[in-house]
Amino acid sequence: MAAARRVHADGGCEEKGPEGSCPAVPPGATIPRVKLLDTLVETFLQKLVAAGSYRRFSDCYKRLCQLQPDVTQRIHDKFVAQLQASVREEISEIKAEGNLEAVLDALDRIVEEGKDRTEPAW
Numbered sequence: 001m002a003a004a005r006r007v008h009a010d011g012g013c014e015e016k017g018p019e020g021s022c023p024a025v026p027p028g029a030t031i032p033r034v035k036l037l038d039t040l041v042e043t044f045l046q047k048l049v050a051a052g053s054y055r056r057f058s059d060c061y062k063r064l065c066q067l068q069p070d071v072t073q074r075i076h077d078k079f080v081a082q083l084q085a086s087v088r089e090e091i092s093e094i095k096a097e098g099n100l101e102a103v104l105d106a107l108d109r110i111v112e113e114g115k116d117r118t119e120p121a122w
Contacts, residue, residue, distance in 0.1 A: 030112070033104035041091050045084050052080065 057076045058065040065072040095101055 030108065032108055034101050037091075037095075037100075037104065041088070045087060048087075049080055049084070052083075 054073065054076050057079070058069075058072055061072060
C-alpha cells in the first residue's frame with residue numbers, strides 16, 4: 001500500500017510511511033495555499049507517471065513491444081509527456097477561470113488576520 005502524507009495549510013503535516021518528510025517550514029510559518037496546490041498537482045503527476053510505467057504499458061501492448069520495442073518506448077514517452085502537459089494545462093485553466101490564486105491568497109490573508117482573534121468570527 002502506498003504511503004500517505006498530508007500537508008496542512010498551517011504548515012504542519014501528518015506523515016505515514018516511508019515516503020519522505022514534509023518540506024522544512026519554520027515553526028509558526030505557513031505554506032501558501034497556492035504553493036500547496038502546485039505541490040499537490042506535481043505529486044499527483046509523479047504518482048500517475050509511476051502508475052503508468054513502461055512495464056505496465058508494454059504489458060498492454062505485448063505484440064507491438066515484441067515487434068518494435070523502440071517504437072513502443074517512444075510511444076510511451078510521448079504519451080506520458082502529453083498526459084503531464086494536459087493535466088498541467090487543465091489545472092492552469094481551472095486556476096485562471098476561478099481566479100483561484102487570488103482567492104487562495106485572500107484566504108491565506110483571512111486566516112493570518114484571524115490568528116490573533118480570540119472571539120468567534122461570526
